[in-house]
Amino acid sequence: MAKTPDLNGIEQVKSGFVALVGRPNAGKSTLTNALVGEKVAITSDTPQTTRHRLRAVVDREDSQIVLVDTPGLHKPHDALGEELNRSALKALEDVDVVAMLVDATKPVGGGDRWVAEHVARSRGKKILVLTKADIANAEQVDAQLTTARKLMDFDEVVVLSAVEGFNLEGFLAAVAAYLPQGPRWFPRDMPTDQSVEVMIAEFIREKVLRSTFDEVPHAVGVVVEQAEQDLKHDITKLWAIIYVERDSQKGIIIGKGGEMIKRIGSEAREDLERLLGTRVFLELTVKVKKDWRRDASQIRRFGYGEGL
Ligand SMILES: Nc1nc2c(ncn2[C@@H]2O[C@H](COP(=O)(O)OP(=O)(O)OP(=O)(O)O)[C@@H](O)[C@H]2O)c(=O)[nH]1
């Protein structure tokens, strides 16, 4: 891949956008983090972890690949689900490449076919990415590839594991091959386009997702109410609210004697200290906002889907 200066002296490299789409839980955000080399997106076992499109930048000497991580495409059950799908489908509009992620360990089904129908309509090049190769055996990978290839006419196929770092370079090379020469679209030291405030709220939400089960993770929304930086003492003070839909969910998140909320707080603090590069004081409050997932304006106030 060659670097060429253009007439105005702006450095030209292989540069462009690649959308990562697929069913919930396919491994889009885990792949995003692995490619960027730091945590920019939250991940969990809970389907529909990601709730907004985010850009993440893989900057190299001779290329800049902008990844667009998206919410998992699924059959929506409420306004939140519809909003998440809208946000993901929008990513297909203006990208050079679409990577459709399929979990190597889950049967390819109607959900994937529906995703493929949308991907097929995109103008970008299409790459089939089989994820989680580390937990699938060779026969499983072969069988999965045979089925997934039938979903549509892909330009390229890549098998990888984000957790083991297997074939990540292969994926980047496959994407770069389809990118035009152009300027870098982002500053070289900017790993994501998300605001720090959004990332703080999301990092807290991730800890809630990882500590709770069934309906509770889906009913959680997090908002940062106040942030103060105390430079003299190298500490960031944060006050955040964890919203749920019912009193019973509030009880679960607080836990017996406040044990659960304490654990969520200390796990979040560790991540936030890494993100912010300071010590962190974090105060979490749990509040009930009944049925917020059915309220489009509340969903947007939380910043989910297309956001505010
Ligand atoms: N073993 C293994 N697990 C993986 C790999 N990639 C992702 N996972 C796991 O799969 C689960 C889902 O990963 P995510 O990256 O959150 O999936 P996602 O596609 O972003 O999901 P949504 O945001 O809900 O659409 C998490 O528990 C990850 O740890 C992988 O390469 N290998």
Ligand SMILES: [Mg+2]
């Ligand atoms: Mg995700």
